[in-house]
Amino acid sequence: MADLSKKEWEKYQDPGQAHVYKNIATVMQKGIEPAQVSDFYSKWAGDENGYEQELPDQIFNSPRTTAASAAESFPPDKRADVKVIDVAAGTGLCGEELRKHGFQHIDALDPSEGMLSKARAKNIYERIICDYITDKRLDIESDTYDLLTVSAGFGEGHIPCSALHEMVRIVKPGGVICLVTREEHLRAVEEYRNRLEPLMQTLEEQGKWKRVCRQIFPGFFLDKEGILWKYKVC
Incomplete structure (x- = not known):
């Protein structure tokens, strides 16, 4: 405390x-x-x-913000065909929001079986993968997804910076990666301080992806600001 x-x-x-x-x-x-x-x-x-x-949506805005931003990248009449992976899916809060925007083919990845058991009961995911995302290869083929989302999956002991490489690998060229976390984590979490955004920039310089937007928004959690990045994979 x-x-x-x-x-x-x-x-x-x-x-x-x-x-x-x-x-x-x-x-x-x-x-x-x-x-x-x-x-x-x-x-x-x-x-x-x-x-x-x-964490009702009145005080936790991350899932809604993540899904809404992701949806902006796909025409409404095309979303039903988009292949999505919801990383750090938890109990499926972001998955539910993605469904509201018309996405139908959604997979979930999360290391917490207890959280995934809640998500599984909602029947919003096609494939549920209980695993950590790091720089190690997941049981997912390269260029599988059109969209990857992370809502509130970054934090102390959560997703490491190196996981960005694996995110890029499993998303198709032209696909979208939408990442949302608490803005203060960039300073407060040692893993991310002076590392996360520099790595994002390095990946862009290497031609791995191209930034679409970087946005600070209110209400990530109560009065905490959130930060949203959206990238298009090259």
Whole structure:
């Protein structure tokens, strides 16, 4: 809890927000390992007042923003044919939003089986892959997807910078990668500080992808700003 600002701490003291802030502080604590992250999410998803109950879209705007931005890259009458992978899919919040925009062929990737069990019950995904995304090759063929989304999958102990290489590999040339996270992670998370955006720039200089937009937006989570990047794979 020491990493919370005074304003955040005051919200944490509010009984209506205490548990969700405690959970977010725990899963984003410095030094947390990826396996600990996925185990924590599994437990949180299974709680009686679990992940989705504590993060309704009124206070958590990331899934809606991610899906809306991704949809802008595809004409409405073409979205039903687009092959999508929802990375860090969790319980399927972004997948549900993608469906609302007309995407029909969506796969899910997430390392938390507990979260994926909730997503599986929604019947919004065609293939569900329980795995971490890093620089190691996934059980996915190259150039498989037209669209890759990540909603809130970056953070302490979450997706590493090196995973960008694998994202590019599994998306077809001309396909779109849409990434959303909390803006302050660029400074607060050592893995990303002076590394994530420089790697994005390097990949562009290497001709791997081309940036479509970089946008800061309000309401990622309560008063936290989010950041959205969208790239087209070359």
